[in-house]
Amino acid sequence: MLLAAPSHTGRLHSVASRAIRRDVELLDSADMMSIRSGFAEVATRRRASRSSSLLEQLSRASSSPRDGSPSSGSEAREEDLRRALDTAIGSLRALGSLYEQREMRWVEEKHRLDEDKDKVQLLLKQVLGVGVVGNLVDAAL
Numbered sequence: 001m002l003l004a005a006p007s008h009t010g011r012l013h014s015v016a017s018r019a020i021r022r023d024v025e026l027l028d029s030a031d032m033m034s035i036r037s038g039f040a041e042v043a044t045r046r047r048a049s050r051s052s053s054l055l056e057q058l059s060r061a062s063s064s065p066r067d068g069s070p071s072s073g074s075e076a077r078e079e080d081l082r083r084a085l086d087t088a089i090g091s092l093r094a095l096g097s098l099y100e101q102r103e104m105r106w107v108e109e110k111h112r113l114d115e116d117k118d119k120v121q122l123l124l125k126q127v128l129g130v131g132v133v134g135n136l137v138d139a140a141l
Contacts, residue, residue: 001035005043012040 002015014036020026 001032003036003039005039005046007047010047012036012043 001017001020004013005011006013016027020032026032
């Protein structure tokens with residue numbers, strides 16, 4: 001039995017082996033239901049922990065008790081802010097990398113579409129003749 005809870009949706013997914021699917025009593029048993037409900041609970045907790053924002057995490061970190069001295073509080077806060085800034089910069093770099101990858105895929109796809117268009121035009125020229133193809137291409141655009 002494989003259970004999954006993708007981060008992009010609230011649905012839970014499960015894949016059962018052929019042996020489990022064939023045994024209807026096992027598939028609908030209380031044990032299977034407890035496995036599914038336990039996994040649903042874990043997935044819900046994980047989703048809730050992921051949904052807390054960076055600001056909430058900073059707020060919790062800054063409100064946690066320190067050793068009481070004023071200098072350690074400001075140093076700890078400064079360290080928290082530094083970590084938050086590093087996290088934000090890392091996130092921006094990751095987003096930049098994703099954007100570059102997406103742009104590269106788009107350029108490749110555009111290049112493939114242009115090649116396909118050229119191939120179709122060549123085929124039409126070979127089949128229908130040069131004069132007809134020019135009129136068809138102009139009409140299509």
